[in-house]
Amino acid sequence: MLEKGPIGLGNTGRNTTIVRSNYLLPQNHHFYEHSLKLWEGLEQDLNYNAMVSQRGVVGLFHSEGAKNAAVRRGNAMRLSGIDAELLDKEQIRAMCPLIDVDNGRFPVMGGLMQRRGGTARHDAVAWGFARAADQRGVDIIQHCEVTGIDVEGGAVVGVQTTRGPIKAKKIGLAVAGNTSRLAQMAGLDVPIESHVLQAFVSEGVKPLVDQVITFGAGHFYISQSDKGGLVFGGGLDGWNTYAQRGNLPVVEHVWSAGVAMMPSLSRLRGLRQWGGVMDMTFDGSHIIGKTPIQGLYMTAGWCYGGFKATPASGWCHAWTIAQDAPHTLNEAHTLDRFRTGRLLDERGNGPFPWMQ
């Protein structure tokens, strides 16, 4: 396992830690439900406290159209045996009194809740996985940047790194926003754009927000960390970049959407803000699978949501590399689908396309 910096300081240590499986498309919700089940037993499996907290994830809706989309998504989930619950306006008010339910511009009509969703401590997850992998004999080499991928006769034979060459018959890419860069080292163009996504944390306050809540009328979602800081974010900055920092217009946009949903947030001071580089696919679904180059595999295209996938993406990626064939959970998530047109259009299926 080669990492150009210290492990966990990519998007894994930069995200807002939400885990859930409330996707509309069966190919996606079965995959994420497998992941959620792995989260539920992760701390026992890794023997490490990853602070998995099933506090519930709720997405608010503010129009009949958005309600219909939420009902459709909830029904699709329930038909697959995944928990989903429709809450009305009064249940939202009772759940979180800070929400301006009667907002003149964006009145809340209700929300779609997944009670088994929640959060996990991101850096603990990285360290827990690293420790468990190390105990099973995986060599983790930090500060070792891959600078080239050697291909002979259409098959990989090794990598060049800042610490020397390494021969390998099979190589798996798991480099998020750097996927296009690494793929190009093997002469491959991938349908992924890199965009920055920012996150924010406020000063610590007493417990105020018990769930993960997403505003349905603007780019904003929020939860509260165990230290008391409100952790929140919004949408992409909107132009292509490999920079791990964001721009001020989005800072303003996210805070104003937050204040529209919870006016009392205007009294809080922001403590920190940061950005990560997202590997965006244009159908909003991920890629786990083979590439046209023999022996080169990739897990990529995670958009806003690869943290919650961590246990299942590793699981399916490992399966695919070992078997040289996908598991049923990732057989639809091919790189090839962007050529054949068999897209998994989760993005167009709202109502919370930006939801983490």
Ligand SMILES: Cc1cc2nc3c(=O)[nH]c(=O)nc-3n(C[C@H](O)[C@H](O)[C@H](O)COP(=O)(O)OP(=O)(O)OC[C@H]3O[C@@H](n4cnc5c(N)ncnc54)[C@H](O)[C@@H]3O)c2cc1C
């Ligand atoms: C602000 C923000 C909020 C988010 N919120 C959520 C959320 O709430 N829930 C959720 O599910 N997802 C969320 N995400 C998305 C999630 O964080 C990512 O999809 C996920 O962490 C990707 O994991 P990864 O292991 O593929 O990539 P990363 O964790 O980014 O790891 C890739 C690693 O590859 C290394 N690397 C790159 N190039 C090279 C090279 N040439 N050689 C060697 N190593 C290299 C990098 O240093 C990096 O450590 C969020 C992301 C951001 C930025």
